[in-house]
Amino acid sequence: MSEQHTYRVIVRGTWDGLTEESRARLLAEAAEHGMTSMRFTEEGSLSYEPSPLKHFSMRYVVVSDAADGEEMAAAIAEDRAETALRGLGHGFTGLRSTVTDLDTMKVNFKPASRR
Helix, strand or coil: CCCEEEEEEEEEECCCCHHHHHHHHHHHHHHHHHHCCCCCCCCEEEEEECCCEEEEEEEEEEEEEEEHHHHHHHHHHHHHHHHHHHCCCCEEEEEEEEECCCCCCCCCCCCCCCC
């Protein structure tokens, strides 16, 4: 069995071809999708600014084979984003991803100050 890694993926995109219904729903739900809603989850969390209603981001946790690397994690997250956005009936374009491999991330701890 291959080693699994956990990735945090931010998928960014631009709203495109929104229907009036979709636009109205996004504006009505904007407070639920602001800065405080940003979380990395398997289902993804959507965030955007209502004014101007132009760009959005979705945050995902993806667990996949380490051998498949960050490119596969990005592809999985983008597929999840496309599925979710289409399911909600929202038009979008230009998906792109930023991936962080949590298993290889270096953490710098500051030494405790001496008294």
